[in-house]
Amino acid sequence: MENDGKYGDIDEEAARWAARIDRGPLNQTEERALDRWLSGNSRHQGALVRAQALLVPCESVDRYISPDVVSTRSPRAKSPWLTGLAGLVAAFVFAFMLLQSPSADDAAFQTARGEVRRVPLEDGSVMTLNTASKADVDFRNGQRSIHLISGEGFFEVAHDAARPFVVSADDYTVKAIGTAFVVRKPTEHSLLVVVQEGIVEIGRKNGDPLRLEAGAMAEVNLRDLAPRITTLDGEQLTQELAWREGKIALTGETLEAAAAAFNRYNNIAIEVTPEVAQREVVGWYSANDPVGFAKVVAETMDVDIEITAHGIILKPLACSEPCKDDRF
Secondary structure, eight states, X not given: OOOSSSSSOHHHHHHHHHHHHHHSOOOHHHHHHHHHHHHHOHHHHHHHHHHHHHHXXXXXXXXXSOOOSEEOSOOOOOXXXXXXXXXXXXXXXXXXXXXGSXXXXXXXXXXXXXXXXXXXXXXXXXXXXXXTOEEEEEOGGGOEEEEEEEEEEEEEOOOOTTSOEEEEETTEEEEXXXXXEEEEESSTTEEEEEEEESEEEEEETTSOOEEEETTEEEEEETTSSSOEEEEOOHHHHHHHTXXXXXXXXXXXXXXXXXXXXXXXXXXXXXXXXXXXXXXXXEEEEETTOHHHHHHHHHHHTTEEEEEETTEEEEEEOOOSSOOOOSOO
8 A cells, every 4th residue: 555656646645544544453564554654755644644634524424434443333344345435435535625624733633432543643643532532633833732622532742852742631731742641531620641651741721830750640630739640550551541452441440430431432321220339340341342341240240231222221130049249
């Protein structure tokens, strides 16, 4: 799929890559080819950003285009002609909607429920948006600014000392030069920042910043002044980033909290009755498989499953013999 201009222009090649990425994970050969193409010309990164941006708002053709690079949507069968149509649709949309699309340095990105989207940015950085997330990218006038409107984003930042990389959410900013970190908005009045590598500075827009190093997690209540800082070990850091692999990592969370995590990704809602809501659960689970999670819970925690038209209900098991411990 490599093309340096001999067999077509950069925009056409970018559209083909965007369509391929949209069909599912790249294999190692394709990843190497994409890396070579992106590094071969400074225009390639911006062209790919534009092509991927066009795939986001095109809901009318989304049913014909496969899930994104990392997707937690339930898999769907694809016939060969639909797979080919994904590339044709992307190329058609790119050719005829270019003037209506966001530019590479000023674009809006959004994910649906159950969708995780990896977005290469024109400076070489990469933004990965979690389920039901929304972000505006503004690289105009020499700046690198991202506004996280809702949800969660993981940012792998290309080093550029002259242009700090800044993510804003509500009244807070997170500033980095070359690092990888997560910014999450769990609720309307809270913010969470996790630093995987490097150093970031977090603070209110008009206040003194707080420096966070790799392994640090800052939890902010937007109504309070001081963030709560926690140091994560390697395993905890991996668990915080499990969503990038389509997983939900549970380490003693209550069933109520676990259900809420699954409900972020699925239209099949899990409801937990008060009698079992505080039971604790551990393990790694596929984010797009609430039924599988419910079955594991039922088998290990003396919990019964009820399937309704609205979703799954987890409730106490009527035991004829003494029930097992609440934990597993």
